[in-house]
Amino acid sequence: MNNTKNQRDSDIQKKIDYEIRMREGACKLLAACSQRDQALEASKSLLTCNARIMAYMSELQRMKEAQVMQRVARRSSDAGPMDDRSPCKAKVAISDLRIPLMWKDTEYFKNKGELHRCAVFCLLQLGGEIFDTDMVMVDRTLTDICFDNTIVFNEASPGFELRVELYSCCSEEDYSAGSTPRKLASKLSTSLGRSSGKKMRGALEPGACSPTSNGGGAAILLPVPSVPGPKYHLLAHTTLNLSHVQDSFRTHDFTITGNEECSYWLPLYGGVCCRLAAQPHCMTQQMMSGCLRVKLGGEPQGWTNVYGVLKGTNLFCYHQKEDMEANVEPVLTIGINKETRIRAAEKDPHSKAQNICITNQYGGEEVMHTLAADSREDTQHWMEAFWQQFYDMSQWRQCCDDLMKIELPSPRKPAIVTPKQGSLYHEMVIDTSDDIGTVTDILARRIEEFDLRSQLGSPPHWMSLFDEDPPRSPHSHQHLPPHSPSPRLHSRCHRTPGLLSSNASLTSDSDSPTSVRPCFRQAWSPDSNSSSGRFRPRTLSLDAKLSTLRGRGYGGFRCNCQPPTASSGSPRPTQIALSCSSSTSSSSSSEGSNSQESDLGFSRPSSARRSLRNLRAKLDPRNWLQSQV
């Protein structure tokens, strides 16, 4: 007994030492770093280390107290009920934290000044474990603060309390306020403007902003040694327990500390959404296993030997132990849940052991199973296991109805960096209605069209203009009608490059920006020397295919270009090219030639590419034009 205690002591001591070393490292880093981001991260680690040290120290304290109490109890020989049943532990996971914000409209419309930004993160504590989430920068373009981390706490008891705290730090200007002497600081704050003065004052006096600081539950925070750099302040907190556990998202109240005057203030809506799931060990682990005999069928004397495994809400009976390991279906599954009644019967005087009768209600019917163990001790063990199971279920309540899924974040997943948690309108998702079927249909039709065109005979007479360029080395996308969307002058550059459709065709364009392209030519002169090989539809990777097609929209990769009317003789392709490169192409409509811009508006602006694409679009008569507005 003493040995395990000492073991636990030294464990905690080791942890404390480790955290102290981490804290020193964080302090040094904070003093040394120059960039704001680094300073914020270092400050966050410092805060977490402090919190952990605090938690470990209080745990040590508790253990020492418990030791003392035990010694006292033993001395007075006041043996309490020794067979107190203790419920099993559980794995508790909190994920998908989302904190809605409620910006005032004045923030958007009147606030022409700098963007008020804060760095926030969440600190989660359960028992002795403390975890922090990643840091998120919040400004008024965000509608919610989202933390993608999944935090898993092992070994939680049914009476657990999970404390969630939101810390924030203003990140606009560099208030190295720690170093400013107080008199100077107060002079500054009164002589500055009202709002910036408030901010200065807020930064200087971290405690002053929260009138209810440390009023209720003590914050996890240790008094921080004065370290230069950004300081986080507690913005809101809440405590979750077993009653909040559910297999879906729920909103909980968030108690907000701090007010509008503080520099680290954010307009929280007052709730926090998250998914809090718990997996008690009784649901995930085998609580009891052993050989049993079961009465199957209707025969009164027919006993079958099975290997029973008690796990979760079921008692699985396999033919033999190896079946269970091989994941073979059990012979019999008896439900063990809150409605089950289990009784040990003394009915059989012949056998050495008692019978165990398990009664379940299936629908309106009562079904009874009779089991027997090999010996009296086994029976006793099984009954004990069943009682423990029932006790666990009563303690863990809703967690034992069904196994809740906990997804462990895979450590190898690279962090998906979103450049900016944009607002709703910054993410225009491309229609994903194109499925594989549509893709292959469209591709097949394309191939047919090419075949058709190749039989058309000589290329149009204006093709001679493009003859001077030597055929290019084949890119893999040449056969596709290269109408990557031509951007308009006011192109929408904010679309993230990842969504760009026509990366495939864009790469082929990038090489010779100035001349009108022979890859275009290949679409048109199938009987030119070297093109026959290129005419064969290359197999693009499906991703490239889908992305090119997606960007072009439904059927949209048929640019329409009406062939220049016969009456106008040889059209002036160079002029067309010129007029295309300016997007206000109203002039060309008066020319009689059509200046449709097959305009799906995604790609990076490049006047040469634009002219090229417009040209292609114009000269293909079978396309149905689509324009983005």
Place this chain on the structure above:
Amino acid sequence: MSFIPGHPVTAVVQRIEIHKLRDGDNLILGFSIGGGIDQDPSQNPFSEDKTDKGIYVTRVSKGGPAEVAGLRMGDKIMQVNGWDMTMVTHDQARKKLTKKNEDVVRLLVTRKSLENAVRQSMMQH
């Protein structure tokens, strides 16, 4: 919704008011159009009548101003801010939608489901 050239067109329309979204210098509506009297109508995947050269909505950006206003893919645009869209070229249609000094476009659009709904409610009487 079939139309006979030279005869007046009747259709059940829905009014849709789209507030353009300002993105820097650009005004975005968030959808794409196809069609026009200068286009090949047989390639229009949304039209019932394959000789219909009207302007159709071919794509609606998710979450964009058009979707928010109620525009759906496959709608045929009959009017934009009072200008007729049933007999225009593709470029003319695009221009009527993208006037820089207009923040709001009021469309009259028609779709098959509207017609069906009205027909059904009329049949019940």
